[in-house]
Amino acid sequence: MQHQKEFCRFAEVYGRYNLVQERVAQALAKRVEGGCRRIVDIGCGSGTFYRAYEHPFISYLAVDISEEMLALHPQRAGVEKMVGDFDDPALFKRLSKRDFDLLVSSSALQWSKDLDLTIGRIASLKKSTALAIFTSGTFASLHKVAGTESPIRSSEETAGILKKHLDAKIDILKYKLYFKDTLSMLRYIKRSGVSGGERRLTYLQIKRVLENYRLPYLEFEVVVAIGK
Protein backbone atom coordinates (compact mmCIF):
# COMPACT_ATOMS: atom_id res chain seq x y z
CA MET A 1 0.00 0.00 0.00
CA GLN A 2 1.44 3.33 -1.04
CA HIS A 3 0.86 5.26 2.19
CA GLN A 4 2.74 2.70 4.28
CA LYS A 5 5.83 3.19 2.15
CA GLU A 6 5.56 6.90 2.75
CA PHE A 7 5.40 6.49 6.51
CA CYS A 8 8.57 4.41 6.48
CA ARG A 9 10.42 6.76 4.19
CA PHE A 10 9.66 9.81 6.28
CA ALA A 11 9.64 8.06 9.65
CA GLU A 12 12.67 9.96 10.92
CA VAL A 13 11.33 13.40 10.03
CA TYR A 14 7.72 12.48 10.85
CA GLY A 15 7.86 14.22 14.22
CA ARG A 16 8.14 17.62 12.51
CA TYR A 17 5.24 16.98 10.15
CA ASN A 18 2.55 15.75 12.48
CA LEU A 19 1.22 19.03 13.85
CA VAL A 20 -2.39 18.21 12.99
CA GLN A 21 -2.14 14.64 14.27
CA GLU A 22 -0.88 16.13 17.55
CA ARG A 23 -3.95 18.36 17.83
CA VAL A 24 -6.20 15.44 16.94
CA ALA A 25 -4.56 13.21 19.58
CA GLN A 26 -4.95 15.97 22.19
CA ALA A 27 -8.66 16.39 21.30
CA LEU A 28 -9.13 12.62 21.54
CA ALA A 29 -7.22 12.31 24.84
CA LYS A 30 -9.32 15.12 26.37
CA ARG A 31 -12.50 13.16 25.61
CA VAL A 32 -11.24 9.99 27.31
CA GLU A 33 -12.00 9.61 30.99
CA GLY A 34 -9.01 8.96 33.21
CA GLY A 35 -10.25 5.65 34.66
CA CYS A 36 -8.72 3.42 31.97
CA ARG A 37 -5.41 1.90 33.03
CA ARG A 38 -4.76 -0.70 30.34
CA ILE A 39 -4.60 0.79 26.89
CA VAL A 40 -4.23 -0.57 23.37
CA ASP A 41 -3.30 1.95 20.64
CA ILE A 42 -3.63 0.67 17.06
CA GLY A 43 -1.79 2.56 14.34
CA CYS A 44 0.17 4.16 17.20
CA GLY A 45 2.92 5.61 14.98
CA SER A 46 5.59 7.50 16.88
CA GLY A 47 3.38 7.80 19.98
CA THR A 48 1.38 10.98 19.44
CA PHE A 49 -1.60 9.71 21.45
CA TYR A 50 0.71 8.18 24.08
CA ARG A 51 2.22 11.64 24.66
CA ALA A 52 -1.18 13.36 24.68
CA TYR A 53 -2.71 10.90 27.20
CA GLU A 54 -1.91 12.39 30.57
CA HIS A 55 -3.49 9.81 32.87
CA PRO A 56 -1.44 7.16 34.68
CA PHE A 57 -1.57 3.68 33.14
CA ILE A 58 -0.55 0.14 34.04
CA SER A 59 -0.01 -1.14 30.51
CA TYR A 60 0.16 0.50 27.08
CA LEU A 61 0.22 -1.80 24.05
CA ALA A 62 1.46 0.17 21.04
CA VAL A 63 0.50 -1.55 17.76
CA ASP A 64 1.59 -0.48 14.28
CA ILE A 65 2.15 -2.15 10.92
CA SER A 66 5.45 -0.30 10.50
CA GLU A 67 8.48 -1.37 12.53
CA GLU A 68 10.11 1.96 11.64
CA MET A 69 7.26 3.88 13.28
CA LEU A 70 7.21 1.54 16.30
CA ALA A 71 10.93 2.17 16.78
CA LEU A 72 10.08 5.86 17.31
CA HIS A 73 7.40 5.12 19.92
CA PRO A 74 8.47 5.91 23.51
CA GLN A 75 9.57 2.87 25.50
CA ARG A 76 9.21 2.80 29.26
CA ALA A 77 7.91 0.51 31.99
CA GLY A 78 4.45 -0.75 31.03
CA VAL A 79 4.83 -0.01 27.31
CA GLU A 80 4.84 -3.01 24.98
CA LYS A 81 5.26 -2.70 21.21
CA MET A 82 3.65 -5.05 18.71
CA VAL A 83 3.75 -5.20 14.91
CA GLY A 84 0.15 -5.67 13.82
CA ASP A 85 -2.18 -4.92 10.91
CA PHE A 86 -5.65 -3.55 11.70
CA ASP A 87 -6.89 -5.04 8.41
CA ASP A 88 -5.91 -8.52 9.59
CA PRO A 89 -8.39 -10.51 11.75
CA ALA A 90 -5.36 -12.16 13.44
CA LEU A 91 -4.63 -8.88 15.26
CA PHE A 92 -8.09 -8.83 16.83
CA LYS A 93 -7.81 -12.50 17.78
CA ARG A 94 -4.60 -11.65 19.64
CA LEU A 95 -6.21 -8.59 21.26
CA SER A 96 -9.25 -10.61 22.40
CA LYS A 97 -6.89 -12.67 24.60
CA ARG A 98 -5.42 -9.54 26.20
CA ASP A 99 -6.52 -7.78 29.35
CA PHE A 100 -7.22 -4.11 28.53
CA ASP A 101 -9.95 -1.55 29.09
CA LEU A 102 -9.47 1.10 26.38
CA LEU A 103 -8.84 0.72 22.65
CA VAL A 104 -7.55 3.88 20.98
CA SER A 105 -6.72 4.73 17.40
CA SER A 106 -5.76 8.25 16.38
CA SER A 107 -5.30 9.44 12.77
CA ALA A 108 -4.77 5.92 11.40
CA LEU A 109 -8.01 4.09 10.56
CA GLN A 110 -8.72 6.20 7.46
CA TRP A 111 -6.26 3.77 5.85
CA SER A 112 -8.24 0.67 6.69
CA LYS A 113 -8.96 -1.26 3.50
CA ASP A 114 -12.42 -2.16 4.81
CA LEU A 115 -13.43 0.19 7.63
CA ASP A 116 -16.78 -1.54 8.13
CA LEU A 117 -15.02 -4.83 8.81
CA THR A 118 -12.35 -3.23 11.01
CA ILE A 119 -14.80 -1.26 13.15
CA GLY A 120 -16.96 -4.40 13.45
CA ARG A 121 -13.91 -6.27 14.78
CA ILE A 122 -13.09 -3.43 17.19
CA ALA A 123 -16.70 -3.44 18.45
CA SER A 124 -16.62 -7.20 19.01
CA LEU A 125 -13.83 -6.67 21.59
CA LYS A 126 -16.49 -4.89 23.74
CA LYS A 127 -14.09 -2.38 25.30
CA SER A 128 -14.25 1.38 25.73
CA THR A 129 -13.16 2.86 22.44
CA ALA A 130 -11.74 6.23 21.37
CA LEU A 131 -11.20 6.71 17.65
CA ALA A 132 -10.16 9.66 15.47
CA ILE A 133 -10.44 9.08 11.72
CA PHE A 134 -9.53 11.54 8.96
CA THR A 135 -12.10 12.14 6.23
CA SER A 136 -12.26 13.45 2.65
CA GLY A 137 -12.92 16.95 4.05
CA THR A 138 -9.13 16.91 4.50
CA PHE A 139 -7.52 18.96 1.70
CA ALA A 140 -11.02 19.38 0.20
CA SER A 141 -10.31 22.72 -1.57
CA LEU A 142 -6.97 21.49 -2.81
CA HIS A 143 -8.55 18.39 -4.35
CA LYS A 144 -11.08 20.66 -6.04
CA VAL A 145 -8.34 22.83 -7.58
CA ALA A 146 -6.27 19.81 -8.64
CA GLY A 147 -9.31 18.02 -10.06
CA THR A 148 -8.54 14.98 -7.91
CA GLU A 149 -10.62 12.88 -5.53
CA SER A 150 -9.75 12.28 -1.92
CA PRO A 151 -8.44 8.74 -1.38
CA ILE A 152 -10.26 8.54 1.96
CA ARG A 153 -13.93 8.24 3.03
CA SER A 154 -16.33 11.12 3.62
CA SER A 155 -17.41 12.14 7.13
CA GLU A 156 -20.92 10.79 6.38
CA GLU A 157 -19.63 7.35 5.40
CA THR A 158 -17.16 7.20 8.29
CA ALA A 159 -19.73 8.32 10.90
CA GLY A 160 -22.30 5.90 9.42
CA ILE A 161 -19.92 2.94 9.87
CA LEU A 162 -19.06 4.02 13.44
CA LYS A 163 -22.76 4.36 14.38
CA LYS A 164 -23.56 0.98 12.86
CA HIS A 165 -21.14 -0.87 15.16
CA LEU A 166 -20.57 1.28 18.24
CA ASP A 167 -22.71 2.98 20.83
CA ALA A 168 -20.65 6.14 20.50
CA LYS A 169 -20.73 9.91 20.80
CA ILE A 170 -19.56 11.24 17.47
CA ASP A 171 -18.05 14.67 16.76
CA ILE A 172 -16.66 16.14 13.59
CA LEU A 173 -13.55 18.29 14.08
CA LYS A 174 -12.17 20.72 11.53
CA TYR A 175 -8.70 22.26 11.50
CA LYS A 176 -6.80 24.74 9.36
CA LEU A 177 -3.04 24.82 9.10
CA TYR A 178 -1.48 27.95 7.61
CA PHE A 179 1.58 28.02 5.31
CA LYS A 180 3.81 30.73 3.87
CA ASP A 181 3.35 29.45 0.28
CA THR A 182 1.80 26.66 -1.79
CA LEU A 183 5.09 24.82 -2.21
CA SER A 184 5.49 24.36 1.55
CA MET A 185 1.88 23.10 1.64
CA LEU A 186 2.61 20.46 -0.97
CA ARG A 187 5.77 19.47 0.90
CA TYR A 188 3.74 19.13 4.11
CA ILE A 189 1.14 16.94 2.37
CA LYS A 190 3.82 14.64 0.99
CA ARG A 191 5.52 14.25 4.35
CA SER A 192 2.71 14.42 6.90
CA GLY A 193 1.25 10.97 6.25
CA VAL A 194 -2.27 12.42 6.44
CA SER A 195 -3.13 11.60 2.85
CA GLY A 196 -1.66 8.91 0.64
CA GLY A 197 -3.23 10.29 -2.52
CA GLU A 198 -1.20 13.38 -3.32
CA ARG A 199 1.89 11.47 -4.38
CA ARG A 200 -0.20 10.33 -7.31
CA LEU A 201 -0.64 13.91 -8.59
CA THR A 202 0.71 14.29 -12.10
CA TYR A 203 3.14 17.07 -13.00
CA LEU A 204 0.26 18.95 -14.65
CA GLN A 205 -1.94 18.65 -11.56
CA ILE A 206 0.86 19.94 -9.31
CA LYS A 207 1.36 22.87 -11.68
CA ARG A 208 -2.38 23.61 -11.57
CA VAL A 209 -2.38 23.48 -7.77
CA LEU A 210 0.61 25.82 -7.54
CA GLU A 211 -1.01 28.32 -9.91
CA ASN A 212 -4.58 28.20 -8.67
CA TYR A 213 -4.64 27.37 -4.96
CA ARG A 214 -5.27 30.75 -3.41
CA LEU A 215 -5.96 29.73 0.20
CA PRO A 216 -3.13 30.31 2.71
CA TYR A 217 -4.14 27.18 4.62
CA LEU A 218 -4.87 23.48 4.31
CA GLU A 219 -8.11 22.04 5.68
CA PHE A 220 -8.39 18.92 7.79
CA GLU A 221 -11.51 17.04 8.87
CA VAL A 222 -11.66 14.28 11.45
CA VAL A 223 -14.48 12.14 12.85
CA VAL A 224 -14.06 11.38 16.55
CA ALA A 225 -15.98 8.56 18.24
CA ILE A 226 -16.01 7.89 21.97
CA GLY A 227 -17.98 4.86 23.06
CA LYS A 228 -18.17 1.13 23.36
Ligand SMILES: C[S@@+](CC[C@H](N)C(=O)[O-])C[C@H]1O[C@@H](n2cnc3c(N)ncnc32)[C@H](O)[C@@H]1O
Ligand atom coordinates in the same frame (compact mmCIF):
# COMPACT_ATOMS: atom_id res chain seq x y z
C1 LIG B 1 -0.92 9.26 10.27
S1 LIG B 1 -0.09 8.05 11.24
C2 LIG B 1 -0.79 8.34 12.86
C3 LIG B 1 0.10 7.81 13.93
C4 LIG B 1 -0.30 8.17 15.36
N1 LIG B 1 -1.46 7.41 15.82
C5 LIG B 1 -0.55 9.65 15.47
O1 LIG B 1 -1.62 10.05 15.95
O2 LIG B 1 0.34 10.43 15.09
C6 LIG B 1 -0.87 6.53 10.76
C7 LIG B 1 -0.19 5.29 11.35
O3 LIG B 1 -0.98 4.15 10.99
C8 LIG B 1 -0.10 3.09 10.66
N2 LIG B 1 -0.85 2.15 9.81
C9 LIG B 1 -1.25 2.34 8.52
N3 LIG B 1 -1.90 1.25 8.09
C10 LIG B 1 -1.93 0.37 9.13
C11 LIG B 1 -2.47 -0.94 9.31
N4 LIG B 1 -3.12 -1.56 8.32
N5 LIG B 1 -2.35 -1.54 10.52
C12 LIG B 1 -1.69 -0.92 11.54
N6 LIG B 1 -1.14 0.32 11.43
C13 LIG B 1 -1.27 0.95 10.24
C14 LIG B 1 1.07 3.77 9.97
O4 LIG B 1 2.23 2.96 9.97
C15 LIG B 1 1.21 5.03 10.81
O5 LIG B 1 2.10 4.85 11.90
